[in-house]
Amino acid sequence: MDGAAPLFRMEGISKRYGGVRALEKADLTVTAGGIHAILGENGAGKSTLIKVMAGVVAPDEGTMTLDGREVSFASPAAANQAGIVCIFQELSLIPELSVADNIVISDPPKRFGMIDRKAQRRIAEEALARAGASDIHPCALVKDLPLSRRQMVEIAKALARKPRILILDEATSALTAADVAKVFEVLKRLRSEGLALLYISHRMNEIAELADHCTVFRNGRNVASYPAGSKSDNEVVELMIGREYSHIFPPKPGPTAAATTVLEARNLSWADRLDNISLSVKAGEVVGLGGLDGQGQRELLLAFFGVLRGLSGEILIDGKPVSIASPTAASHGRIGMALIPEDRKTEGLMLPMTVRENLSFAALDRLSKGGIIDRAAEQRLIDDMVGLLAIKTAGLDIPVGALSGGNQQKVVIAKWLMRQPRIILLNDPTRGIDVGTKQELYQLMRKLADAGAAILFYSTDYDELIGCCDRVLVLYDGAVKRELVGAEITEHALIASALNIHGEGAGPKQGVGA
Amino acid sequence: MKDWRYWLAEQRGTLLAFGIFIVMFAIYSGNHPAGFTANVVQTAANKGVLLAFVAMAQTLVVITAGIDLSVGMIFTLTNCMASWLVIGTGLETAFGVLAVLGTGLVCGAVNGAIVIYGRLQPIVATIATGAVFFGLALLLRPVPGGSVNEDLADFLTGRFFGVVPASLVALLVIVLVVWVPFSRSEFGRAAYAAGSSETAAYMSGVPIRRGKFLAYTLAGLLAAIGGLFLTFFTYTGEAAYASGNAYTLFSIAAVVLGGVSLFGGKGSAIGAIFGALAFRTIGDLLFVFDFDPLWQPLFQGVILLIAVSLGAFALFRVRNRLEWFL
Numbered sequence: 001m002d003g004a005a006p007l008f009r010m011e012g013i014s015k016r017y018g019g020v021r022a023l024e025k026a027d028l029t030v031t032a033g034g035i036h037a038i039l040g041e042n043g044a045g046k047s048t049l050i051k052v053m054a055g056v057v058a059p060d061e062g063t064m065t066l067d068g069r070e071v072s073f074a075s076p077a078a079a080n081q082a083g084i085v086c087i088f089q090e091l092s093l094i095p096e097l098s099v100a101d102n103i104v105i106s107d108p109p110k111r112f113g114m115i116d117r118k119a120q121r122r123i124a125e126e127a128l129a130r131a132g133a134s135d136i137h138p139c140a141l142v143k144d145l146p147l148s149r150r151q152m153v154e155i156a157k158a159l160a161r162k163p164r165i166l167i168l169d170e171a172t173s174a175l176t177a178a179d180v181a182k183v184f185e186v187l188k189r190l191r192s193e194g195l196a197l198l199y200i201s202h203r204m205n206e207i208a209e210l211a212d213h214c215t216v217f218r219n220g221r222n223v224a225s226y227p228a229g230s231k232s233d234n235e236v237v238e239l240m241i242g243r244e245y246s247h248i249f250p251p252k253p254g255p256t257a258a259a260t261t262v263l264e265a266r267n268l269s270w271a272d273r274l275d276n277i278s279l280s281v282k283a284g285e286v287v288g289l290g291g292l293d294g295q296g297q298r299e300l301l302l303a304f305f306g307v308l309r310g311l312s313g314e315i316l317i318d319g320k321p322v323s324i325a326s327p328t329a330a331s332h333g334r335i336g337m338a339l340i341p342e343d344r345k346t347e348g349l350m351l352p353m354t355v356r357e358n359l360s361f362a363a364l365d366r367l368s369k370g371g372i373i374d375r376a377a378e379q380r381l382i383d384d385m386v387g388l389l390a391i392k393t394a395g396l397d398i399p400v401g402a403l404s405g406g407n408q409q410k411v412v413i414a415k416w417l418m419r420q421p422r423i424i425l426l427n428d429p430t431r432g433i434d435v436g437t438k439q440e441l442y443q444l445m446r447k448l449a450d451a452g453a454a455i456l457f458y459s460t461d462y463d464e465l466i467g468c469c470d471r472v473l474v475l476y477d478g479a480v481k482r483e484l485v486g487a488e489i490t491e492h493a494l495i496a497s498a499l500n501i502h503g504e505g506a507g508p509k510q511g512v513g514a
Numbered sequence: 515m516k517d518w519r520y521w522l523a524e525q526r527g528t529l530l531a532f533g534i535f536i537v538m539f540a541i542y543s544g545n546h547p548a549g550f551t552a553n554v555v556q557t558a559a560n561k562g563v564l565l566a567f568v569a570m571a572q573t574l575v576v577i578t579a580g581i582d583l584s585v586g587m588i589f590t591l592t593n594c595m596a597s598w599l600v601i602g603t604g605l606e607t608a609f610g611v612l613a614v615l616g617t618g619l620v621c622g623a624v625n626g627a628i629v630i631y632g633r634l635q636p637i638v639a640t641i642a643t644g645a646v647f648f649g650l651a652l653l654l655r656p657v658p659g660g661s662v663n664e665d666l667a668d669f670l671t672g673r674f675f676g677v678v679p680a681s682l683v684a685l686l687v688i689v690l691v692v693w694v695p696f697s698r699s700e701f702g703r704a705a706y707a708a709g710s711s712e713t714a715a716y717m718s719g720v721p722i723r724r725g726k727f728l729a730y731t732l733a734g735l736l737a738a739i740g741g742l743f744l745t746f747f748t749y750t751g752e753a754a755y756a757s758g759n760a761y762t763l764f765s766i767a768a769v770v771l772g773g774v775s776l777f778g779g780k781g782s783a784i785g786a787i788f789g790a791l792a793f794r795t796i797g798d799l800l801f802v803f804d805f806d807p808l809w810q811p812l813f814q815g816v817i818l819l820i821a822v823s824l825g826a827f828a829l830f831r832v833r834n835r836l837e838w839f840l
Contacts, residue, residue: 056717077719092717096710096779097703098520105707106719114698139520157718271833299834307835326835347836 005068007032007196008053008084008165013062014220015048022048023059024220030165035187035197037207037228040217040240046200049217050167053198054086055079080106083164087154087171095143100124102142103157127160128153132182147294148175155183159190166190167198172206176292177499184210204233205495216240237463248439249467250446259283261319262454263304263337263423268313273299275478276313281423281454286445288469288489289458291498296478297458298342301425304456305339306330317423331362331419338362338416342427348412351401355393356382358400358411363418385414390440406437413444424448426457430464442468462494476500527773528785534771534821535792542795545802552677559679560671560747562794564589566685567740568761569768569790570693570783571622571733576769578726579709579778580629580636584644585737586762588621590753591651592741597660597751600742607663615738621647622734626727644762651753658752667746681743685787688739693783696732701725709778768793771821793818 008030015023023045030036040046051057053064055073064071066082073079079086093102100120109119124138133152142150151171158166168187172180187197187210201207207214211228216239224239231239259282268277273296281287289297302308304315306324314321317335324330330337341347349358359382360367367378382396389410393403400411409429416424426445430438445468449455459465465472472484474497482497484490522529539558543550568585575582592614599610621643628639670680696702704725707715715722740761745751766776772789774781796817800810832838 075719076717080719088717092714094707094710094714094718094779096775097706098524101703102718105703105715108700108703110700114695115700115703117698137520139517141520141523302834302836309833309835 006030007067009065010049010053011063011065013049013052013059013064015052015057015059021220023052025062026217026220026222028215028222030196030198031213032164032196033191033194034212035191035199035210037211037214038198038200038217039207039214039236044217044240045220046217047169048220050086050169050198050200053079053084053165054167055084056086077106080161080163083162084167085158085161085163085165086167086169087158088169093142093150093153093157095141097142098138099128099136099140099142099145099153100138102153103127103138103160105157106161123160124156127156130159130186131156132186133179148179151175152179152183155186159186163195165196165198167200169200172201172203180206204236248442250443252446252470253284253450259285262317263456264316264319265300265304266314266316268300268303268311268315270299270303270308270311273478274303274311277475277478277480279473279480281456283422283452283454284449285471286449286455286457286469288465288472289456289475290462290465290472290484290494291475291481293460295475295498297475298427299478300475301339301427301456301458304330304423304425305337331416331421332365336419336422337425338419338421338423339425340413340416340427340429342429342431344408344412348415349400349408352399354397355391355400355403355411356396359385359396359415359418362415366419381418385418388417389414389444406433409433409437409441413441417448422453424453424455426455426459428458428460430459430461438464462491465489465494466491474498525782527780528782528788530824531772531785531788531792534824535788535795538792538795538799542799542802547802552673556673556679556681558795558798559682561798562791563681563685564740564744564747565761565764565768565790565794566787567688567736567743568765569772569786570688571736571740572762572765572769573772573774573781573783573786574696574705574729574733574736575625575636576766576774576776577709577778577781578705578729579712580726580730581766581776582625582640582730582733583637583762584621584625584640584647585733585765586758586760587644587647587651588618588734588737589741589744589761590755590758591621591647591654592618592738593744593748594651594654594660594751594753596742596745597662598654600662600666600745602663607666610663611742614742615735618734618736618738618741619731620734622731622737623727625734626730629730630723630726644758648753648755648758651758655751655753658750658754660751662745662749664749667749670743670746684743688736689784689787692732692736696728697782701728705729706779710780764793765790767818767822771818792821796821 006029010026010028013023013026026045026049028049038046038049048057052059055076055078071082073082094105103124104120109116109123121138128134128136128138131152133156136145136149136153142153145153155171172183175183191197199207199210208228214228215222215225216236217223218240261280262283264280266278268274277300289300291297299308303311304324306326306329315324316322322335324335329335345351360378363381364373367374367381391410391414392407400408403411413429430441445455445457457469466489469489472489472494473480474482474484474494476498481500484493543554546554548554568589571585572582595617596610596614599613600607601610625640625643628634628643629636632639670684672680674680674683701721701724704715704720704722705728707720708722708726712722768790769786770776770789771792772781772785772787774786797810797814800807800813
């Protein structure tokens with residue numbers, strides 16, 4: 001493949017956000033008719049790189065050439081014009097418009113200056129068929145579709161623009177196994193049609209199946225580029241994190257004998273998303289929730305936290321049945337529950353408000369006397385938390401939105417720790433934060449467990465589940481399909497059960513390709 | 515699902531507004547001393563159409579997730595202008611009409627430019643421009659007065675073939691000439707897209723700015739058409755502060771009644787028109803029941819609350835409490 005003239009080349013691209021270096025003299029070469037995988041930890045610069053390619057952000061320095069000519073893109077529209085189309089993670093669909101409207105949005109067919117609805121319908125149907133998603137009705141509103149269908153619409157929308165370079169950024173993360181297989185067929189066909197595909201994924205098995213060429217990013221630089229299959233998974237992981245992987249997790253204390261069960265669920269069901277779930281978490285235990293994204297893990301945590309209505313089954317705290325009617329009820333009194341939400345920007349923080357205010361929100365009732373906040377007590381508790389979590393901030397009175405992603409996440413966690421919760425629910429807390437902060441969070445989690453907290457931890461990152469959890473429950477389609485204990489928690493077992501493949505022999509590769 | 519079901523779901527707000535209007539108007543005309551006659555319909559149409567134009571204007575801006583608190587003042591300003599200019603020979607009158615409509619376009623364009631290119635919040639920007647527009651109106655008409663080409667006025671406020679109110683026909687023509695092309699154009703879709711999710715629209719390469727600018731500009735035009743009709747009905751111009759503000763607020767109520775989401779991206783001007791007609795009918799209901807007019811605002815408010823609540827029933831079916839906040 002080195003013989004072919006490159007279709008697209010990026011050289012010496014740098015980008016800084018404030019004081020943070022997102023990309024540092026990064027290079028990338030893309031050839032037509034190939035699938036190029038980009039690997040790297042979150043925060044390694046992958047997403048900035050594709051944003052530069054797709055015209056979303058302008059680089060501080062460096063050059064891009066397309067067909068040997070230097071190009072620069074002022075907007076996503078300009079990049080589209082040049083044939084570079086990016087599929088973001090359901091970022092670019094407009095919820096109130098129909099599927100067909102969305103598919104043709106950047107260049108709708110026109111007759112007499114008005115949008116030609118018949119032609120639009122035809123284009124949409126073609127594109128959906130090409131993406132292998134003819135089951136989606138072109139008139140349906142995007143907001144009414146489940147996540148996996150929306151992602152298919154994203155793919156159809158990209159194909160309708162007739163791209164030369166197609167970028168897929170975690171495009172399969174929300175898809176069901178059957179959809180993944182369909183999308184892979186489509187991608188392979190596109191490759192044979194001569195498109196250049198850039199594929200970004202955290203799933204090593206997907207990359208092994210698809211990619212022709214791989215480039216690994218770390219700390220904003222491309223650190224290695226190699227033909228697919230020439231390095232072992234372990235070598236690749238070491239390239240990604242730049243050190244041996246096992247060291248970033250704290251040691252597990254091993255099975256504890258006489259701990260009491262704090263949180264228990266019996267036959268929990270809700271709508272068509274949770275299906276007869278029973279589980280228990282003991283004091284001092286970290287229990288993981290695994291499986292593909294969107295199999296009911298988030299709903300399960302919300303169910304415990306009193307957000308869902310019409311729940312059937314029982315929730316028991318300390319062995320006694322309780323009914324939890326709201327997050328306020330869940331966090332107060334003898335229940336003492338905390339939920340670290342998945343999207344810190346909308347569910348965890350009030351971004352324009354100060355670090356101090358954000359830290360105090362969940363504990364205001366404990367810090368006030370007769371409705372008046374005791375400033376001194378608040379300050380003491382906040383100082384404790386900032387120290388405990390090593391939150392790096394220029395002061396307590398700056399907007400929390402000005403902090404880095406990792407420190408924002410620490411604020412979300414600290415805010416709940418101020419209540420000294422006994423039960424801690426974590427919903428993918430390390431998404432989008434750097435490895436260093438992740439490591440601190442793993443250690444904190446273990447420290448809290450050692451101090452007697454019961455922890456239920458959902459993560460989309462298998463390595464985290466392997467490194468942190470005493471037990472892992474794998475969910476599939478709203479039900480617990482498998483429980484893995486201690487040494488049984490391996491990547492192989494996690495993936496196999498996430499895809500709901502029975503039997504020990506089924507490897508992840510066959511699983512995805514099937 | 516079949517196509518028509520999707521169509522029905524999309525038109526739900528408009529149909530609901532239509533239903534509310536029909537019920538209200540049936541009660542109104544059923545209890546009117548004169549009954550359901552061409553005269554009653556003509557009077558009701560002439561009153562309703564004014565608010566309908568202003569509500570259409572408001573719809574265009576609300577679709578982009580903005581709000582235009584100056585529509586009522588553009589309506590007042592153009593009324594004052596028309597009372598000077600829409601007079602004289604046919605040619606002079608035509609020139610006057612064009613000047614009035616042009617003024618509306620300019621007012622709307624100013625709003626759009628400030629909101630889009632000046633990046634000010636629509637609420638604040640249009641409160642300020644609304645005050646400016648009212649100030650201009652006051653300079654034009656310090657005291658109520660002026661006149662209008664009465665032939666044209668009588669033609670557009672009378673009846674065609676003895677039964678069809680001319681103002682309703684005019685409203686229909688404006689819908690066909692302004693709203694339908696806008697909503698089906700690329701820019702109209704850009705306005706919807708920007709209102710629904712501006713980030714997603716930007717990422718998709720949608721011409722957001724031009725779409726929003728066009729929406730604000732056409733809103734000015736529609737408010738000016740409303741102002742023109744006000745002059746046709748009253749034969750005079752008046753810089754009435756209270757009336758201008760009332761039209762602004764009523765237009766927002768009409769838009770919500772018409773199923774247009776204040777969060778943007780959803781709804782149609784047709785719905786807003788029925789919302790406006792329904793709102794006007796609610797206001798007039800008391801008169802046919804012979805109540806003391808003192809009760810009118812209170813009664814109107816209560817009926818409005820009930821009507822708007824119809825749209826909120828869906829919240830009772832929500833099973834994930836987080837969806838309350840979406």
